Amino acid sequence: MSQKKEISKIQVRLSMPEPWTHYFEIEMIVAPVPAGEMDLTMPAWTPGSYLIREFARNVQEFSAADSSGKPLGWEKVNKSTWRVMCEGAANMIIKYRVYAFEPTVRTSFLDDSHGYINGASVFFYLNSCLKVPYHIAIHPYQGWTQISTSLEAVEGLENTFLAPDYDVLVDSPIEIGCQKVLEFEAKGIPHFLSIYGEGNCNPDRVREDLKKIVETATEIVGEIPYKNYTFLLQLLKEGSGGLEHAASTTLQVSRWSFQPEESYCRFLRLAAHEYFHAWNVKRIRPRELGPFDYTKENYTRLLWVSEGFTDYYEGLILRRAALITPEKFLEHLSKKIADFRETPGRLVESPADASFNAWIKQYRQDAHTANATISYYLKGHLIGFGLDLEIRKRTGSGKSLDDVMRLLYQRCCNEDSQGFSEEEFRAVCEATAGSPVDELLDRYAYGTEDMDFAPYLAYAGLQFAPIDPQQNSPPKGYLGISLQNLDGKPVIAGIPTGTPAYNQGLNVNDEILGIDGFRVSLETIQSRMEYKTPGATIELLIARGDKLRTISVRLGEKPADEFKIEKMKDAIPEQKATYESWLCAPWAPG
Numbered sequence: 244m245s246q247k248k249e250i251s252k253i254q255v256r257l258s259m260p261e262p263w264t265h266y267f268e269i270e271m272i273v274a275p276v277p278a279g280e281m282d283l284t285m286p287a288w289t290p291g292s293y294l295i296r297e298f299a300r301n302v303q304e305f306s307a308a309d310s311s312g313k314p315l316g317w318e319k320v321n322k323s324t325w326r327v328m329c330e331g332a333a334n335m336i337i338k339y340r341v342y343a344f345e346p347t348v349r350t351s352f353l354d355d356s357h358g359y360i361n362g363a364s365v366f367f368y369l370n371s372c373l374k375v376p377y378h379i380a381i382h383p384y385q386g387w388t389q390i391s392t393s394l395e396a397v398e399g400l401e402n403t404f405l406a407p408d409y410d411v412l413v414d415s416p417i418e419i420g421c422q423k424v425l426e427f428e429a430k431g432i433p434h435f436l437s438i439y440g441e442g443n444c445n446p447d448r449v450r451e452d453l454k455k456i457v458e459t460a461t462e463i464v465g466e467i468p469y470k471n472y473t474f475l476l477q478l479l480k481e482g483s484g485g486l487e488h489a490a491s492t493t494l495q496v497s498r499w500s501f502q503p504e505e506s507y508c509r510f511l512r513l514a515a516h517e518y519f520h521a522w523n524v525k526r527i528r529p530r531e532l533g534p535f536d537y538t539k540e541n542y543t544r545l546l547w548v549s550e551g552f553t554d555y556y557e558g559l560i561l562r563r564a565a566l567i568t569p570e571k572f573l574e575h576l577s578k579k580i581a582d583f584r585e586t587p588g589r590l591v592e593s594p595a596d597a598s599f600n601a602w603i604k605q606y607r608q609d610a611h612t613a614n615a616t617i618s619y620y621l622k623g624h625l626i627g628f629g630l631d632l633e634i635r636k637r638t639g640s641g642k643s644l645d646d647v648m649r650l651l652y653q654r655c656c657n658e659d660s661q662g663f664s665e666e667e668f669r670a671v672c673e674a675t676a677g678s679p680v681d682e683l684l685d686r687y688a689y690g691t692e693d694m695d696f697a698p699y700l701a702y703a704g705l706q707f708a709p710i711d712p713q714q715n716s717p718p719k720g721y722l723g724i725s726l727q728n729l730d731g732k733p734v735i736a737g738i739p740t741g742t743p744a745y746n747q748g749l750n751v752n753d754e755i756l757g758i759d760g761f762r763v764s765l766e767t768i769q770s771r772m773e774y775k776t777p778g779a780t781i782e783l784l785i786a787r788g789d790k791l792r793t794i795s796v797r798l799g800e801k802p803a804d805e806f807k808i809e810k811m812k813d814a815i816p817e818q819k820a821t822y823e824s825w826l827c828a829p830w831a832p833g
Contacts (some may be wrong), residue, residue: 263355265344271337276329282370283601284324286537289363294606298364299323301342310334310781348486348493357420362413391418391437393490425450429457440478442498459564487520516557524549527651530662546598551623573808583599587614587740591817594622602724610751614740632699634676640824646675703822704814707806707827720775720798733765743799757784
C-alpha cells in the first residue's frame with residue numbers, strides 16, 4: 244500500500260520559545276506510518292518566485308522517533324531530503340528547527356517583534372503524499388496575541404489551522420505577533436488587513452481603498468474564488484515587494500510609503516497587482532505551473548501573461564476604482580514605454596524566452612542585464628496594452644482583454660483543469676477578437692521585433708508628444724552611462740548597448756575622476772558633458788581597479804526629451820468611444 248493511502252493526516256506543532264534567536268521549532272506527527280522507509284523533503288523554491296533558494300540550508304537538529312520516544316534511524320540522501328527508517332513504528336515524530344532571519348516575502352522571518360512564515364521554507368512534505376491534510380497548531384511567543392492567515396481555523400482548538408493538502412499549506416503564509424487587524428466585507432466575502440510595524444500608514448484609508456480594489460478587480464472575471472482573503476502588510480525600515488497566494492498576499496513596503504500621494508499610489512499599485520494574481524496565475528495558470536515539483540525548476544514560457552498582464556491590470560484596476568485619474572494612468576503608461584525603449588535587451592530576447600529563463604536571470608540581475616534580456620513584467624504589460632486595444636478596435640469596444648481573462652478563467656476554474664497551454668491562449672484571444680492575433684503575438688511575445696505603440700494609442704484617439712518641446716535649444720552631448728555613488732565616488736553602474744560609452748571602451752565599475760583635466764563629482768559629470776556639443780571629444784580620467792588611465796571619448800547626441808501621451812485634436816467618434824470604454828472616463832472632462 245502506498246504512503247499516500249496509509250497516512251491519514253500530519254499534525255504539526257510550531258513554536259518560537261526564543262524568537263530573538265530566530266528559530267522556529269517544529270514537531271511533526273505522522274500517523275499511521277508506512278512500513279519501510281519514508282522520505283521528507285524541504286522545497287527548493289516557493290511558487291511565485293522563480294529561483295532555486297535551497298530552503299533546506301536553514302534546517303538543523305533534525306531527529307526522528309516513534310511515539311514512545313525510541314529514536315529511529317535516518318540519513319540525508321540529497322540536499323533537501325531526509326530518509327527515515329520507520330522500523331515498524333506505528334506513529335512517527337519528527338523534530339527540527341528552522342533558522343528564519345531573511346525579511347522578504349519569499350522567505351521566513353522571526354525576531355522578538357513578530358514571526359512570518361512562508362510555508363515552503365519551514366514545512367516538510369512526505370514524498371508521494373502531497374494531498375495529505377495538515378493540522379497546524381501554533382504556539383505564539385508569550386504576549387503575542389494575533390495570528391493572521393487564510394488557513395481555515397479548526398473549531399474548538401485554539402490557534403490550530405487546517406490545510407487540506409501541502410500545496411494549500413505552502414500557499415498560505417502566516418503572520419504571528421501583535422499586528423493590527425482590520426476587517427471589511429466585499430461582495431459578501433470577509434477580507435482581513437493585517438498590519439505589522441509602524442509608519443505613516445492610515446489603516447482606515449488603506450482598508451477602504453483595498454475594498455475598492457477588491458470590488459473592482461472582481462468585476463473583471465466576475466466572481467470571487469475564495470472563502471476569505473487576507474492582506475498581510477508589513478511596514479519595514481526599507482524594502483518593497485509582494486508575493487501572491489490563492490487567498491492572501493504579503494506586501495512589504497517602507498514604513499513611510501503612504502505619503503506623499505505619489506508614494507501611496509505606488510503602494511496601491513503593488514496591492515492591486517498582487518491581489519489580481521488571485522485570478523491570474525493562481526487560477527488562470529499556465530499548464531506548467533501546477534502541480535508543482537518543489538525540488539527543481541518548473542519552466543513556463545507564459546510569465547509575460549501571468550506577470551505582465553497582471554502588471555497592466557494593476558493600473559486599470561486603480562483607474563476603474565477611481566483611485567487614479569486617466570492622466571495618471573497614461574503618465575504611467577508613457578513611463579513604461581520609455582523604460583522599454585531604453586532597454587537594449589528588448590531586441591535580444593523575447594518575453595517568452597525571458598519567462599523560460601526566469602530561473603537564471605530574473606532574480607540574478609547585474610549591470611549587463613538590460614543589454615541582454617527584457618523583463619517579462621515590462622514587455623508583458625505592453626503586450627497586454629496592445630492586445631487590449633486591438634481587441635477593442637476589432638470589436639467596436641464590444642470586447643476587451645477582460646473577455647480573454649474571463650474565458651481563460653472558465654477553462655481553468657474547475658478542479659480537473661490542467662491550466663492553459665500556449666495554443667489555448669492563442670485560441671482564446673482569437674475567439675475574443677473575432678480573428679487571429681498571431682501576428683501581434685509572434686512579433687512581440689515570441690519575437691524581438693521592436694514594438695510600435697502609436698497604432699494602439701491611435702485606436703483610443705491618443706498620440707505621443709514631447710513634454711517640453713524646445714525647438715531652438717542646441718543639441719546636447721551624450722555619453723550614455725548611469726552612475727552610482729560608491730563611498731563618495733562617482734562609479735559607472737550601467738552602460739547600455741550602442742551608446743558612445745559602450746562603443747568606445749568604458750566599463751562598468753570605472754570610477755570617473757576628471758573630464759578634460761578638471762576634477763568632477765557625481766553631481767557635475769552629466770552637466771559637464773551636456774555643455775559639449777554632439778561629436779565633441781572629451782578626455783576622461785578614470786580609475787579601473789587600482790590603475791589610472793585616460794580615455795578619449797567622442798560624445799553622441801543626447802536623446803530627445805521625455806514624451807507624454809495626449810489626446811488627438813481631430814479624434815473621431817469611434818476613437819473617443821474606445822477611450823471612454825477603456826479608461827472609464829468621458830473624453831471631454833467635466
